[in-house]
Amino acid sequence: MKTLSLKNLRKTYFDPYAGSQVTAVQDVSLDVEQGEFVSVVGPSGCGKTTILNMIAGFIPYTGGEILIDGNLVKGPGPDRGVVFQSFALFPWKTVLENVGFGPKMRGVPKDERDRTAREYLALAGLSHAADRYPNELSGGMQQRVGVVRALANNPAVLLMDEPFASVDAQTRMTLQEELTRIWQERKPTVIFITHDVAEAVFLANRVVVLSKGRVLDQIKVDLPRPRVWDQLIEDETFKRLSAQVLQMVRAA
Amino acid sequence: MLVAPGQKVRSRVAWRGMNSLVGAALFVTPLLMLVGIWAIVVPLFNVNPRIFPSVGSVAEAAVAAIGDGSLIRHIGASMLRVGLGTLLGVLVAVPLGIAMGVSPAVSAFLTPLFRFFSVLAGIAWIPIATLWFGYGFGAIIFVIFNAVFFVVAYNTLLGVSTIPMTIRNAAASLGAGRWALLTEVLLPGALPNIVTGVRTGLGFAWRGLIAAEMIATNVGLGYMLFVARDFYRTEVIVLGMIVIGVLWLFIDRLLLVPLERATIERWGLVRRT
Ligand SMILES: Nc1ncnc2c1ncn2[C@@H]1O[C@H](COP(=O)(O)OP(=O)(O)OP(=O)(O)O)[C@@H](O)[C@H]1O
Ligand SMILES: [Mg+2]
Numbered sequence: 001m002k003t004l005s006l007k008n009l010r011k012t013y014f015d016p017y018a019g020s021q022v023t024a025v026q027d028v029s030l031d032v033e034q035g036e037f038v039s040v041v042g043p044s045g046c047g048k049t050t051i052l053n054m055i056a057g058f059i060p061y062t063g064g065e066i067l068i069d070g071n072l073v074k075g076p077g078p079d080r081g082v083v084f085q086s087f088a089l090f091p092w093k094t095v096l097e098n099v100g101f102g103p104k105m106r107g108v109p110k111d112e113r114d115r116t117a118r119e120y121l122a123l124a125g126l127s128h129a130a131d132r133y134p135n136e137l138s139g140g141m142q143q144r145v146g147v148v149r150a151l152a153n154n155p156a157v158l159l160m161d162e163p164f165a166s167v168d169a170q171t172r173m174t175l176q177e178e179l180t181r182i183w184q185e186r187k188p189t190v191i192f193i194t195h196d197v198a199e200a201v202f203l204a205n206r207v208v209v210l211s212k213g214r215v216l217d218q219i220k221v222d223l224p225r226p227r228v229w230d231q232l233i234e235d236e237t238f239k240r241l242s243a244q245v246l247q248m249v250r251a252a
Numbered sequence: 253m254l255v256a257p258g259q260k261v262r263s264r265v266a267w268r269g270m271n272s273l274v275g276a277a278l279f280v281t282p283l284l285m286l287v288g289i290w291a292i293v294v295p296l297f298n299v300n301p302r303i304f305p306s307v308g309s310v311a312e313a314a315v316a317a318i319g320d321g322s323l324i325r326h327i328g329a330s331m332l333r334v335g336l337g338t339l340l341g342v343l344v345a346v347p348l349g350i351a352m353g354v355s356p357a358v359s360a361f362l363t364p365l366f367r368f369f370s371v372l373a374g375i376a377w378i379p380i381a382t383l384w385f386g387y388g389f390g391a392i393i394f395v396i397f398n399a400v401f402f403v404v405a406y407n408t409l410l411g412v413s414t415i416p417m418t419i420r421n422a423a424a425s426l427g428a429g430r431w432a433l434l435t436e437v438l439l440p441g442a443l444p445n446i447v448t449g450v451r452t453g454l455g456f457a458w459r460g461l462i463a464a465e466m467i468a469t470n471v472g473l474g475y476m477l478f479v480a481r482d483f484y485r486t487e488v489i490v491l492g493m494i495v496i497g498v499l500w501l502f503i504d505r506l507l508l509v510p511l512e513r514a515t516i517e518r519w520g521l522v523r524r525t
Binding site for chain 1: 416418419421422423424425426427428429432436437440441443
């Protein structure tokens, strides 16, 4: 069953300096099955963020369609959870309140949403930080909160735009392993945008390569799970797939 | 493990307590020194009490004013006006500031206006206020309202427009509607700025109040100063000035500064600015 469907998606911006339209997304069509983990890679400026923001409903699209479970996207909504590169946690809410925010918006009573939030915090290994404020956490911990805050709302699709780009390399690997573990446990549908080819292959069932606002190519990733860096870093299939994706991105 | 964090917090609180005691002492010392110099200089140069009173005569004036209840009556009247005017100002300014801050175009358009009126806030409005409202309660409340309103509205607008777009987007993608966006994001996000605005605005309002009371009423600290002048009662004038300054220090230090610190420090918003 298709959870997310992009049909001939198109986006142009008006450039006030040139006085003309710039095309950020030419023509993108993509179907994503329920429970699929899709990584999107491509050179800088190829339209990755624009596509994600359109799916999230943050910006309108110029042409084509975006369907979530068959419904046309018209604005932001709780059926699409977003994880931001800058975390975007609410600084005035505790970690627990941040994670419980989605359920709160759905009208879930306090006891119940606290229970849900604690459950998700445990999933991310953050039970001890429930009552802290975001500014008291490290970047890695903040992004863990960002991920489970989106998950706790049970979205049809989880949208992630370079979520691990602003944490250090060590933490990033841990976060990637945790994300694959969480994905295996909950099987959310994920669109994951990244610059990092190895990251894309490590996480995904499928890697989509974009170029100049179009889908250049796609590759299935059939690596076994659970995936851990210690094993995959030496794995021949992983190396081959990564090299293949890297070539496409560089040719893009 | 369970005890250690608690202890740490407690010792931090104790440290804070010590710190604020030391801070208070450091704060009061120069003021006390000023009183000391005053106590020495006035008798030394045999200053005419019509020019400047001695410490003793001001103390006597204080005892008398407290004894006959007039000081409390003046303070009460002034505080009531400042409280009411501020409350009205904040109640109107915050919703308006938020409504304006939501749209970048509107906030960019209105910012110069609000800056302009923030500078004028308070005293400069007294003449026109007395024309509009006559001499009395209305004119004074208007001056205070005015001092608070523009500064708070401007700061609220500023606070709302500095909330990162991603945080608003995050709320929307978690299912927040308009009302939830207002109460859960815009209001708390702008709160540190609102508190700063109230603090600044109250400073203007306090000065405006004293000035307005000198011409527009028959009770209040400003009036107390003004009447004393007619009778060359310098000790009452100086007493009034001391009360005005000390009251403000209490309002600012014990109410506004801790409030400002609580919102800004707790949320780590200092880093953002
Ligand atoms: N608000 C905007 N106004 C005008 N042009 C824009 C705007 N946002 C993006 N663009 C243009 O659209 C194109 C695609 O931008 P986008 O941010 O989607 O790229 P990206 O693939 O996410 O790049 P990166 O990897 O650097 O994040 C770029 O050429 C960019 O300059
Ligand atoms: Mg981008």
